[in-house]
Amino acid sequence: MTDSAVYEEVKRLIVERMGVDASKITPDTTFKDDLGADSLDMVELVMEMEDHFGVEVSDDDAENMLTVGKVASFIEKNK
Numbered sequence: 344m345t346d347s348a349v350y351e352e353v354k355r356l357i358v359e360r361m362g363v364d365a366s367k368i369t370p371d372t373t374f375k376d377d378l379g380a381d382s383l384d385m386v387e388l389v390m391e392m393e394d395h396f397g398v399e400v401s402d403d404d405a406e407n408m409l410t411v412g413k414v415a416s417f418i419e420k421n422k
Contacts (some may be wrong), residue, residue, distance in 0.1 A: 346397055349396075349422075356395060357411065360388055370412030379411040 350370065358365045365376055374380040380388070387404045392398070392414065398421045400408075408414045 344355055349419050355383045368411055372411045381404060396422055
């Protein structure tokens with residue numbers, strides 16, 4: 344997958360998991376403030392990303408994934 348393909352796939356998974364409008368998601372979209380995600384939402388999303396992309400996300404890494412772009416970048420670097 345190219346960088347943009349990873350981003351688009353992350354975006355698709357977020358739309359499915361959180362039921363948000365895809366047009367509201369940009370690389371700078373924050374999970375907590377913009378999408379209203381709580382800690383349980385984030386745990387579930389991280390688990391889904393790990394399964395889908397075959398990456399392992401440590402708790403420390405997960406805490407730093409505050410935006411959609413950061414998630415896509417992490418996956419791209421660690422897949």
